Amino acid sequence: MAEGISFDIVPAEKITIQEFLALGGFGYVYKGKHEEWGITVAVKVLQEPTGKHNQQDLIKEAKIMNDVRFDYILRLYGIYQKPEELGFRLGLVMEYMENGSLFSVTRHIRPLPRTLQFRILYEVALGMNYLHGLKPPVLHLDLKPSNILLDESFHVKLTDFGLSEWKKFSTRTKSSPSSLIGGTWPYMPPEAFGNLNYKPDEAYDNYSYGILMWSVLTGEEPYSNVLQFGSAITCLVQEGQRPDLSILPKDLPTEMNDLMQQCWSQDIGCRPHFRDCICQIREIFDFEVYKSEIQQDVRIVQDALSGKESSLESSDCCHHNKDLQHLERADDSDHCSGAASSSSCVQDLSEEDENKQIIEKMSNVEGVLDLLAESKVIKGAEYDVLKHRVVRSNTVQTTLNPMVKTAANIVGAFYDLFKNNPLE
Known part of the structure; x- marks a missing residue:
């Protein structure tokens, strides 16, 4: 069905937004469903509304992108358009990619x-x-x-x-x-x-x-x-x-x-x-010679992304590609090596050590974000966007981190106090 879709203006009411995916180069990216086409799409929306003159320039540029057809180029379906008081909120309606970026x-x-x-x-x-x-x-x-x-x-x-005009x-x-x-x-x-x-x-x-x-x-x-x-x-x-x-x-x-x-x-x-x-x-690299290895690695990564760590653990033993020995979940890299999950690492820790690890994580903004992600308060693309901003932010590093560390020290002091003097 998607192949028959031509480039067009796509009114906002035809798309049901389902999920926030990421903060993109020029706006917010959402997963949505086109109710008439019956397919899942990605919608990238500008952060600000546009006037009529700018709208024409943006549409003209997007049509150039639409004319490009190639296996390794993302398909553009049309221009998302939502009327607002100061003009139109524009966006791009594109193919949805299951594994994101x-x-x-x-x-x-x-x-x-x-x-x-x-x-x-x-x-x-x-x-x-x-x-x-x-x-x-x-x-x-x-x-x-x-x-x-x-x-x-x-x-x-x-x-x-x-998309230089969109980015400008x-x-x-x-x-x-x-x-x-x-x-x-x-x-x-x-x-x-x-x-x-x-x-x-x-x-x-x-x-x-x-x-x-x-x-x-x-x-x-x-x-x-x-x-x-x-x-x-x-x-x-x-x-x-x-x-x-x-x-x-x-x-x-x-x-x-x-x-x-x-x-x-x-x-x-x-x-x-x-x-x-x-x-x-x-x-x-001869892709034909390693075709079966590529397919196996695709399955391994798919399983890892879906949380099936057991497939990663077994692959370290039986897969001939030694690079897989270094395959790890980034979320677990602070405490684990290889494919082991953070939960399996913590199992060997005493309750006291585990509590100290949590307090240590609370000593900087990045660690707090990790704790929120582990508790599923934030997840997926929201976590990626926040973590990226924190790493790049000078304000976080010079102002917020010292404040967060002070708060963590206070929590640690209370923990030591109550551990040594438990309440009756």
């Missing part, structure tokens, strides 16, 4: 099995090669894990490409330097920071792909220790600093490491085209 998946399981890492990077290159091969080329300009969606079998669908509109009132430039700063090339008259070309996306490779292969976010973006950061990138190579897997093929560093080269001319990336990854 690469960003959300790797927040729960990291690193992914090597076979899936390579296939994801390969399919991203296929999608980008198609976009760059159009006449005129379509630039993505925001290639990052949250813009790489994954279907039920973890195949790639690229989204949020060619959504960031018009923000003061972040990265917003003024238009991308996400860890994935932006050095030339984008050093020239106010800079006009991006294909090399911009090639650089972003290099940073993406590092993120996929390590399971980490680039420059995660940087609390606030600023001119000092842009200078370091322009001087040649890149993500930490020392945390890459020791058994990573040299050719993959070389390709990654070529993509993020300071010299634009040294960055390989995506068609070259496709060829090199094929030479490094």
Whole structure:
């Protein structure tokens, strides 16, 4: 049924919003159901209403995205439109991807099995090669894990490409330097920071792909220790600093490491085209030879995401791919190794040790969020959005964390008091 749907204006009353999914690049993302089409869709809605003039510009740009048809490109169904007092609230009605974004998946399981890492990077290159091969080329300009969606079998669908007007509109009132430039700063090339008259070309996306490779292969976010973006950061990138190579897997093929560093080269001319990336990854990894291993790893990750840790535990014993020895639930990484869940770790702790762990977690905002997630007060996309904001927030690190730590110390003191002097 979905194949027969043409690009159109989709009135808000035709979609029943079912669930908040994430905070996207230019607005809020929801899961919904189109009542007439009878299918589940994703709806990405701008944060602010738009006037009539802006509405036409946004619709014109979205139609360009709608014309792109390729296996590794997310399908756009139409423009969501909701009338409001100050204009229209616009959004994009798109394919719904069961496994969400690469960003959300790797927040729960990291690193992914090597076979899936390579296939994801390969399919991203296929999608980008198609976009760059159009006449005129379509630039993505925001290639990052949250813009790489994954279907039920973890195949790639690229989204949020060619939407500069949408992003300009959504960031018009923000003061972040990265917003003024238009991308996400860890994935932006050095030339984008050093020239106010800079006009991006294909090399911009090639650089972003290099940073993406590092993120996929390590399971980490680039420059995660940087609390606030600023001119000092842009200078370091322009001087040649890149993500930490020392945390890459020791058994990573040299050719993959070389390709990654070529993509993020300071010299634009040294960055390989995506068609070259496709060829090199094929030479490094034969997808036909490892077809059965890929299918097995897909099932393992599916089970892990659905909470069936037992399948992960057994895989460590019988699966020949040694990368799976490092497969772990990100939520449990503070206290566990391998595939064991936090509940199995806590079983070996005394009640006193368990209480001390809880108090220790309460000593910073990130730990409090983890406790709320464990108690299912917040979950899924809401947890991911809040955790991401906390990590990046200078205010949290310098102001809130000391206050939270003081409160945790008070709780700890009361705990010690009542433990040593129990109430009769």
